[in-house]
Amino acid sequence: MGPIAEEITRRLTDAFAPVTLTVSDDSAQHHGHAGHRPGGETHFSVALTAAAFAGKSRVERQRMVHAVLADLMDNPIHALALTVNAPV
Secondary structure, eight states: OOHHHHHHHHHHHHHHOOSEEEEEEOGGGGTTSTTOOTTOOSEEEEEEEOGGGTTOOHHHHHHHHHHHTGGGBTTTBOEEEEEEEOOO
C-alpha cells in the first residue's frame, strides 16, 4: 500500500471507525487515461461500512467521505469509486 492509500485509510478510520474498510489502488487499470501519473495512486476504490452512515442516503454517505478526503481530491486523487454502507 502506497502513501496515498495509507493516508486514505488513516483518515477514514479516524473519521468513521469502520466495521470494514478496503482501499484499492486501481491506477494500473487507467494507464494512459486522464489523471494517471507514473507510480500510480491516482485512481482508488473504497468499500466502507460504518455505523456513522446509518439512516443516511447514498449521496449523504458519499458526501461525508468526500468531506474527509477533500484536500486530496483532484490532486493527488483523480478518481474515487465509493461503496459506502451502514452495518446491517
